[in-house]
Amino acid sequence: MNAQEIIRSIEAEQIKSNLPDIYVGDTVKVGVKIKEGEKYRVQPYEGVVIAKRNGGINETITVRKVFSRRGR
Template sequence: MSELIKFVEAEYKELRASFPSFKAGDTINVHVKIKEGNKERVQQFQGTVIQRKNVNTNGETFTVRKISNGIGVERIFPILSPSIEKIELLREGRVRRARLFYLRGRQGKAAKIRKKIRTS
């Protein structure tokens, strides 16, 4: 049984390397495969990463939050999920925490995350 798990983990390890490195506070666009009946399509879920859990392990997950029609929507994605087609890093945020649960109680400008300024 463990050999089968190791085989699957090795297969998805290359997939993880293809994703950009992101952290809490970054705005990302996750392309998710949705299956409806016998059709399959790609749906985009764009929002702010509020946490990454079990980083650098095979059970790693990340939570993305967005506001849709005035209601906060959060989705938890396993990083090694075969339903994730692509992850795009849109904007890097400047935060001082690894978990941004305080955003749940904020709206509008209070929920805004500063943009990280890169100097090189």
Template sequence: MSNIITEIEKEILPQNDFKFSIGDLVDVHYRIKEGNKERVQIFSGVVIARKGAGSRETFTVRKVVEGEGIEKIMPVHSPFIEKIDVKKEAVVRRAKLYYLRGRSAKDTRLKSKIIAKKK
């Protein structure tokens, strides 16, 4: 049984090779189907957690809209994710940033790394 699962994971994993880590400010381009139409919705926020491994790996993105915190848990290797753009990288010393939940939007700012622009 486990051999079948590992073979399926090998086929799925190379499709999405996203490079991001905890604390990064990202734009997730997520494909949504509404009736007959498909559109791409951009969810922008801070990655506060990454869980699992292989095809079962998920990540949590948090953003604050009008004073309310919104979190989305998405599979890393979902076929609905078109791309993940890293807008800002952060320096964090924790694997999970759940402590950001109790803070205001202004208090959730993280120390950022300086990223060289690619030519």
């Protein structure tokens, strides 16, 4: 067994199977963890997925925050 096969087998054990499929263009709700002093809080926001990178356990998405100005 080479190093890549070992890494893939470990990743296969760790990856979650119950996550929804996310595609570029989807609107998602995200919770961002913010540190204020010694405490953390989660600030939720909604945005559009504009990029996806990598795959499997290392997959990342880029979300552009939807910013609406109502009343102007």
